[in-house]
Amino acid sequence: MSDTQAQSRLGPYRLVRKIGEGGMGVVHLGIDVEGREVAIKVLHPHVAADLKARDRLTREVETMRRVRSPYVAEVVDAELVGGQPYVVTRFAPGRTLEDIVLGSGPLEPRQLIKLVNGLCQALVAIHAAEVVHRDFKPSNVMLVADEPLVIDFGIAHLVNATRLTQTGMFVGTPGYLAPEIIRDSEITQAADVHALASTVFFAAVGAPPFGTGTFEAVCFNIMEGRAQLDKAPAWLRGWLSRALQVDPARRPSAHELLRTARQLDPTVTTFHESTFQSTTPNGTKRLPVSETYSDLLPPVSYAKAAPPPPVVDKPPPYVPAPVQARPSVPPPRADQRVAGYPAPHQPQARPYTPPAPPAERRRYLVGSQVIGMLLLVTLVALTVMMPVVVGAIAVAVALVLRVGEYLFGDLVSRRQIRGSSAADPLLAVVGTPWALVKATAVTALHVPLSILFGVCVWGVLRWGGGMSINEAAAYAAGAFTLGLFVLPGGGAPRKAVTRTLTGVLRSPGAALIGIVIVGTAALFAVLFAMSQDPTWAPWKAPETVIRQLTRSAQDSVFGVLTGLVNDLLHSTGLGFLSPWS
Known part of the structure; x- marks a missing residue:
């Protein structure tokens, strides 16, 4: 069994089954990170070791990218420099x-x-x-x-x-x-x-x-x-x-x-x-056509030619010949090589199986999506316990994830168009400043929207749920963190998390283990958040801050009023009546 057959993933693609084999390599049905079916052609090991074969594969990618037609299978991605060179094309069912x-x-x-x-x-x-x-x-x-x-x-x-x-x-x-x-x-x-x-x-x-x-x-x-x-x-x-x-x-x-x-x-x-x-x-x-080739061939005895079939308006339907009457010469192989290594043994082709429905194909993304949801639940619970510190960390995390998605998402899109290139690392370095500027601008617009969402949650819990000021504010901080990822504009951080988890989780077993570990952490975080008083360090509790602001406002208003009355009494010659003189 080849390495490709033994493994379940090849780069960012999950291998489903082998659908063909030829002299150059093996073709697999694969699933990309978006859940779409693709055809992945991988060179045979003995062919991949041949520099000319790799050059031929490089040429295949370059030529197919130049062709645009609904009657030609287009290239989706390619990896030409790794240990297993492969080309990814649109899957044709x-x-x-x-x-x-x-x-x-x-x-x-x-x-x-x-x-x-x-x-x-x-x-x-x-x-x-x-x-x-x-x-x-x-x-x-x-x-x-x-x-x-x-x-x-x-x-x-x-x-x-x-x-x-x-x-x-x-x-x-x-x-x-x-x-x-x-x-x-x-x-x-x-x-x-x-x-x-x-x-x-x-x-x-x-x-x-x-x-x-x-x-x-x-x-x-x-x-x-x-x-x-x-x-x-x-x-x-x-x-x-x-x-x-x-x-x-x-x-x-x-x-x-x-x-x-x-x-x-x-x-x-x-x-x-x-x-x-x-x-x-x-x-x-x-x-x-009406003549024969008998004068060009060695003299042999020929059977009497059968009369030609009558010309009809419509060709007669095809009738297969009986098994015993068919020639013993096997049909030509699907991929016959004339030079280089001999083609590997080709097993009997499997019958065509229609592609799975979209809901079934997306089962490969369930693991990463569930773990991403559990990580968000954990982050929200931690924000409820430590609103100020974890809330600031959540803003930084959203900014970093948005930078990564803008940078590497664009890189993946370019690879889907023209494949991998030696210039990709340089493009990533050059594109980092622009991705940082873009992510900062979007985050600056998205944070006020999340704050507004948190204020609405605080009002509902304070006046509708009867919670105390501190308790309602803690849950409002959790809503703020949630808004950073689920409100409109939070798609980039979510995609970055899903893309990262999909690349890390290499098998269904790994996804299950990840769900158990992250789910346990999320459960304990939620229990602690519901049973512990929130920690507002390095700030003061919202109730204390509101009380101090109210007292300061009252003192300021009283001072202004007493000053006005004192000036009025002195201006009218009644200053001796002022108690503040």
């Missing part, structure tokens, strides 16, 4: 095109039209970002609600980027490679057009366009342009023939491919052979 076709047969014309248009739009977005995917194939296309989603840029590269493959070696799945990749010549975006057409052929027919068999035989058919187009629906053959040209210059661009894809009509069953070129760029004769 669906099945791969390969699984669907191998399990249920070729797609119906309506589904096929939707697939072709979606893939072409994805290719337009990919090429607009100056990216070459290089690995279009059925296993890298998910179908989510009948809409295609292109995944796995594991061997993609930027246009004009340095190639990482060695001379005479290439990476990819042979049945869906373009001829120029096999020849190790210049690779352009036209290679993706060829691979996309091969993927569409598989969806329409249920088999690769250049047949199955040995690696050499498949590669020979690709380089000679021997696509089995006669097996494809008649209305699709002309579109496929243009995209599967041997010469990359003769293939349409992604925009042209999309334009012609929107003109496809399954009701048109006439196949125009003029769409084929009579010769290839190297002078090789290009055979129309």
Whole structure:
């Protein structure tokens, strides 16, 4: 069992189960700190030790971030420098095109039209970002609600980027490679057009366009342009023939491919052979579909060809062949490696399980949220016991948590957009002054709101509950501390606590232990707060302060009045009557 399978967390993500495996790594279903489902691709240990493989993973992240399309899975996060490099992408609750076709047969014309248009739009977005995917194939296309989603840029590269493959070696799945990749010549975006057409052929027919068999035989058919187009629906053959040209210059661009894809009509069953070129760029004769390849093959005995099926307005439904009549050659693997380490053994894929409802997914946040609530209860109880000291500490804690959330919350948001970077520590240092200024300003506005909340609680308890001045003031101080975190504007400190606890609590057992410990402390704090008299040091008790202020006010008023009377008597010549003379 791998380290990733044995552990329950990877960075800030909780691993749920393995959902796929290929030559590059293992894909897990994970849960992020917000309770959302994500797909986490982790390199195999032997691949992670290869610097070129890590470089390829870095390139995957950089290329996927440049592509923006609803038909392409976007990158959410990445960690490329740790002991276990991984990439986090949006989780697609669906099945791969390969699984669907191998399990249920070729797609119906309506589904096929939707697939072709979606893939072409994805290719337009990919090429607009100056990216070459290089690995279009059925296993890298998910179908989510009948809409295609292109995944796995594991061997993609930027246009004009340095190639990482060695001379005479290439990476990819042979049945869906373009001829120029096999020849190790210049690779352009036209290679993706060829691979996309091969993927569409598989969806329409249920088999690769250049047949199955040995690696050499498949590669020979690709380089000679021997696509089995006669097996494809008649209305699709002309579109496929243009995209599967041997010469990359003769293939349409992604925009042209999309334009012609929107003109496809399954009701048109006439196949125009003029769409084929009579010769290839190297002078090789290009055979129309109606001819055979018998003159190019060694002399063997062929069985009499069966008459072609009659042309109908609608293709007949797919009927699977009997088990005993199916060929013994296994279907191509989902991720076949040509160079480098051999792919690990791939167990039988698990059946697709629909994603859990949101209420169930959020169970992973319950532990940290409960502990955060218990910590707040403890802080409020301590404030009731020591209103002045703990109240000041609560203001400082809220300020520190708000600074941390402004600083590291923004850092997490940046990582979700562009992944981790060596400049992140520098950005954190540079952003600290601004986060401190922002947090101080917000706290300065939030503290008066909490004070007003505490005064309202004091009035209710003093005049409505009949409490003494000191007792009502102690509970009002607790309400002030509570307001720092629950009133509008207190979301940042709460998020900071939840984020910190989620990173600390690595398992459900740890969360349970934390709940027991913090819950016990909160219980004792509440009991002490209800049974002990509050300590007002370093200030005096509110009742004493109010009595002193009242006496001072009375003395001041009496002095003013007596002075006025004394001056009046003296001004009228009756000063001898004044008792204060």
